[in-house]
Amino acid sequence: MSTRKHVYFFKTGKADGKADMKNLLGGKGANLAEMCNLKIPVPAGFTISTQACVYYFKHKNTYPVGLKKEIDANIKKLEREMGLEFGSNNNPLLLSVRSGSRASMPGMMDTVLNLGLNDSTLAPLIKLTGNERFVYDSYRRFIQMFSNVVLDLDGSNFEAVLKKKKAVLGAKLDTDLNAKALKELCADYKALVREKTKKPFPQNPREQLAMSINAVFDSWNNYRAVEYRKMYNIPAEWGTAVNVQAMVFGNMGDNSGTGVAFTRDPGTGQNKFFGEFLVNAQGEDVVAGIRTPLPVSGMKKYFPKASADLLKTAQKLEKHYRDMLDLEFTIQDKKLYMLQARVGKRTAAAAVKIAVDLVNERRISRKTAVERIDPAQLDHLLHPMLDPNAKVEVIAKGLPASPGAAVGKVVFTSEEASEMAAKGEPVILVRYETSPEDIRGMADSKGILTVHGGMTSHAAVVARGMGTCCVSGAGDVNIYEKDRLLTIGRISVHAGDWMTLDGSNGRVILGKTNLVSPGLSDDFATLMKWADTFRTLKVRANADTPDDAKLARKFGAQGIGLCRTEHMFFAENRILAVREMILSKDKKTRSKALKKLLPMQRDDFKGILKAMAGLPVTIRLLDPPLHEFLPKTKVAIAAVAAELGENSLEVRHRIESLSEANPMLGHRGCRLGITFMEIYEMQVRAIYEATAALLKRGIKVMPEVMIPLVATRKELELCRDMALETAKKVAKATKMKLPVSIGTMIELPRAAMVADKIAEVADFFSFGTNDLTQTALGLSRDDSGTFLPHYVELGIFKNDPFISIDEEGVGKIMEIGVKKGRKTKKNLKLGICGEHGGDPSSIDLCHRLGLNYVSCSPYRLPIARLAAAHAAIKHNKRNGKR
Ligand code: PEP
Ligand code: MG
Numbered sequence: 095m096s097t098r099k100h101v102y103f104f105k106t107g108k109a110d111g112k113a114d115m116k117n118l119l120g121g122k123g124a125n126l127a128e129m130c131n132l133k134i135p136v137p138a139g140f141t142i143s144t145q146a147c148v149y150y151f152k153h154k155n156t157y158p159v160g161l162k163k164e165i166d167a168n169i170k171k172l173e174r175e176m177g178l179e180f181g182s183n184n185n186p187l188l189l190s191v192r193s194g195s196r197a198s199m200p201g202m203m204d205t206v207l208n209l210g211l212n213d214s215t216l217a218p219l220i221k222l223t224g225n226e227r228f229v230y231d232s233y234r235r236f237i238q239m240f241s242n243v244v245l246d247l248d249g250s251n252f253e254a255v256l257k258k259k260k261a262v263l264g265a266k267l268d269t270d271l272n273a274k275a276l277k278e279l280c281a282d283y284k285a286l287v288r289e290k291t292k293k294p295f296p297q298n299p300r301e302q303l304a305m306s307i308n309a310v311f312d313s314w315n316n317y318r319a320v321e322y323r324k325m326y327n328i329p330a331e332w333g334t335a336v337n338v339q340a341m342v343f344g345n346m347g348d349n350s351g352t353g354v355a356f357t358r359d360p361g362t363g364q365n366k367f368f369g370e371f372l373v374n375a376q377g378e379d380v381v382a383g384i385r386t387p388l389p390v391s392g393m394k395k396y397f398p399k400a401s402a403d404l405l406k407t408a409q410k411l412e413k414h415y416r417d418m419l420d421l422e423f424t425i426q427d428k429k430l431y432m433l434q435a436r437v438g439k440r441t442a443a444a445a446v447k448i449a450v451d452l453v454n455e456r457r458i459s460r461k462t463a464v465e466r467i468d469p470a471q472l473d474h475l476l477h478p479m480l481d482p483n484a485k486v487e488v489i490a491k492g493l494p495a496s497p498g499a500a501v502g503k504v505v506f507t508s509e510e511a512s513e514m515a516a517k518g519e520p521v522i523l524v525r526y527e528t529s530p531e532d533i534r535g536m537a538d539s540k541g542i543l544t545v546h547g548g549m550t551s552h553a554a555v556v557a558r559g560m561g562t563c564c565v566s567g568a569g570d571v572n573i574y575e576k577d578r579l580l581t582i583g584r585i586s587v588h589a590g591d592w593m594t595l596d597g598s599n600g601r602v603i604l605g606k607t608n609l610v611s612p613g614l615s616d617d618f619a620t621l622m623k624w625a626d627t628f629r630t631l632k633v634r635a636n637a638d639t640p641d642d643a644k645l646a647r648k649f650g651a652q653g654i655g656l657c658r659t660e661h662m663f664f665a666e667n668r669i670l671a672v673r674e675m676i677l678s679k680d681k682k683t684r685s686k687a688l689k690k691l692l693p694m695q696r697d698d699f700k701g702i703l704k705a706m707a708g709l710p711v712t713i714r715l716l717d718p719p720l721h722e723f724l725p726k727t728k729v730a731i732a733a734v735a736a737e738l739g740e741n742s743l744e745v746r747h748r749i750e751s752l753s754e755a756n757p758m759l760g761h762r763g764c765r766l767g768i769t770f771m772e773i774y775e776m777q778v779r780a781i782y783e784a785t786a787a788l789l790k791r792g793i794k795v796m797p798e799v800m801i802p803l804v805a806t807r808k809e810l811e812l813c814r815d816m817a818l819e820t821a822k823k824v825a826k827a828t829k830m831k832l833p834v835s836i837g838t839m840i841e842l843p844r845a846a847m848v849a850d851k852i853a854e855v856a857d858f859f860s861f862g863t864n865d866l867t868q869t870a871l872g873l874s875r876d877d878s879g880t881f882l883p884h885y886v887e888l889g890i891f892k893n894d895p896f897i898s899i900d901e902e903g904v905g906k907i908m909e910i911g912v913k914k915g916r917k918t919k920k921n922l923k924l925g926i927c928g929e930h931g932g933d934p935s936s937i938d939l940c941h942r943l944g945l946n947y948v949s950c951s952p953y954r955l956p957i958a959r960l961a962a963a964h965a966a967i968k969h970n971k972r973n974g975k976r
Pocket of ligand 2: 841862
């Protein structure tokens with residue numbers, strides 16, 4: 095929809111916009127309007143729509159017709175509202191210009207404050223406020239911000255001048271600088287601008303405003319915003335809105351201040367007002383970590399009335415939005431103004447607690463609570479913690495900015511973090527403080543440590559959103575970036591040394607510490623239970639050991655969807671027997687080796703079937719090419735030959751004869767079973783003997799035998815006949831009635847195309863989407879990492895097809911498999927066991943295709959349960975009301 099109106103005015107008590115206009119006004123603009131509608135004190139202003147920004151980019155940085163006029167008219171309106179005049183030399187109106195897209199992108203785009211100041215508006219402002227220090231403080235901030243955001247000058251140039259000034263005057267904090275010092279600083283800053291740009295600092299307020307609006311539009315495409323958008327899948331077409339507001343000043347002296355707050359604790363979800371503020375400070379000071387802020391709980395001492403108003407406003411807003419909010423406020427001369435309210439970012443643990451609490455407080459329904467939790471975010475909850483029994487050497491303490499624990503090698507720059515992470519090294523990024531420029535390195539790090547900044551510093555907010563462990567404000571740490579070294583008292587830690595962070599209590603620990611999996615809260619269990627009432631897809635786990643199976647049950651598995659038997663072959667006590675089996679010259683020696691393996695496999699299956707008693711367990715027969723089990727080097731081959739009492743050269747030749755140019759498309763899966771049926775027969779016998787033994791003990795077990803890499807009906811038929819025959823023999827020998835179910839993986843495109851025929855001899859299908867993706871796209875699952883990211887970047891693939899199912903290709907093949915399979919057997923049981931079984935968007939597809947279950951690794955089960963609930967809520971109309 096396109097509208098002619100591009101600018102939306104707001105003032106307390108009346109606004110053109112409202113909360114549900116986020117697409118047009120951006121989150122900030124829509125919520126400012128909503129607060130005005132709720133009669134909350136907000137500095138008046140106007141929002142330039144995202145549509146105007148989209149037009150600007152589409153039409154070579156020009157405005158839509160009428161926009162300029164609309165801006166002028168709204169400035170007039172604002173002047174009337176405030177009783178001030180923009181650019182006037184008597185009573186000047188000063189403005190803030192802020193970005194605000196549909197999705198919150200904290201700190202990624204640009205802001206300009208104190209706009210309208212110039213050499214001529216200083217004097218009237220000093221006269222008006224009687225506060226010379228404040229006016230020069232605002233001017234120096236404006237020159238720096240404008241130069242950085244609009245003129246593209248590096249902020250560090252200004253920081254250096256400021257630092258020098260402070261050093262000369264012996265000032266510790268910015269607030270220690272008096273009016274005279276700040277006045278000199280303004281002159282130095284202007285000289286710097288002239289030197290760098292060869293032009294004077296722009297003095298015309300209208301020109302300043304136009305340049306700032308364009309700069310905010312342009313900041314939609316700056317490096318960090320683009321990186322952030324990629325990370326959170328925010329479409330480039332959305333654009334940003336621009337909010338122009340009358341300034342209120344938190345830096346007007348000790349009766350003024352500024353802060354950020356959350357209506358509940360964003361780290362834990364506790365229903366406790368949470369936040370930080372600074373006296374005599376402006377906007378960005380709190381989040382930028384320039385001075386360490388104070389907790390809002392101590393605010394009443396400084397501003398009793400404004401503090402009470404803030405609490406009341408927070409409660410009113412939370413009630414209205416029915417969610418935890420992130421608030422920004424300024425106190426100007428004891429009076430409170432709200433600058434922002436938005437649904438607050440929170441850790442996964444907090445998200446769960448808040449959702450459950452809001453249901454218990456009767457603010458939201460269970461369905462809303464389930465919908466509010468992003469399945470992918472749950473991953474963070476399942477992150478490891480420090481082993482409580484580990485002995486640790488705590489070398490420093492900071493703030494517990496983002497929970498979880500991390501172990502990694504110390505790096506001091508974001509670039510190095512990304513480089514090392516790309517090599518598979520876990521890293522801890524140590525910075526004095528982080529800035530949005532660091533976003534990529536932060537995302538690539540296991541943990542983040544900063545020396546400076548509070549619980550709402552950039553590092554803290556961004557790390558919490560990413561679910562990355564973070565300790566901020568560890569003031570005892572000294573960083574020597576050039577020397578790639580940090581010191582804490584007498585302790586030195588070099589780049590590359592191991593460090594452990596505990597983001598739950600702010601501990602910085604020397605060396606590598608053992609991490610353990612987390613215990614889950616009652617709220618988590620409650621939310622999962624609610625999710626289970628909505629979903630129609632079952633969830634199973636991919637698990638190969640009894641321990642994994644037990645863990646899977648704890649996470650709510652309703653069975654095992656894939657037990658890969660090859661993993662059992664690698665155990666130390668049996669690899670020799672496996673090698674003996676593979677390297678045997680004839681059937682006789684092979685069956686001798688298989689006899690050794692049979693009891694071991696039987697025990698394997700007993701263990702896993704027992705751990706899953708009462709639930710189905712899909713056991714897949716041997717899949718990978720045999721040479722994967724064999725030694726590679728000359729020395730290792732000689733050792734194996736010696737153990738087997740064979741000639742080393744002969745063994746080497748046999749190994750060479752098994753090697754293949756393209757093993758993933760070679761002698762593997764059921765092709766192995768068909769050429770060496772005695773291997774599959776041993777496995778099937780082990781499965782049913784284990785089943786019979788457990789059933790005899792009264793343990794209800796339900797094995798499902800799965801044949802991999804089937805392309806034709808005949809392949810499955812041959813394997814199935816053998817399995818049925820073997821089951822019959824075991825049943826007879828044990829005198830037990832055995833539950834026999836034999837099915838196949840659908841992991842080759844041909845299998846899907848002839849699924850109607852395959853279904854004639856299958857009791858179930860399980861989509862092996864790893865191989866199906868590999869074979870459908872002709873894309874090696876092992877080698878494509880080198881170019882796949884580039885393909886995703888270019889948009890050739892929307893997502894990595896090994897992470898999220900390529901819906902139009904692989905998804906279509908699955909659809910054919912489902913339709914054809916169920917044409918033959920109406921109630922054919924269908925599942926998925928490729929890695930995609932734990933991916934929310936793939937789970938949505940599986941729901942739509944009508945599969946019976948998804949199967950994924952145990953740790954991803956909660957994600958799968960929640961994603962399945964989301965899919966059901968989204969696609970099943972009758973689920974609509976609960
Ligand atoms: C698959 O191909 O999707 C599958 C589950 O099997 P594997 O990953 O063991 O090849
Ligand atoms: Mg496979």
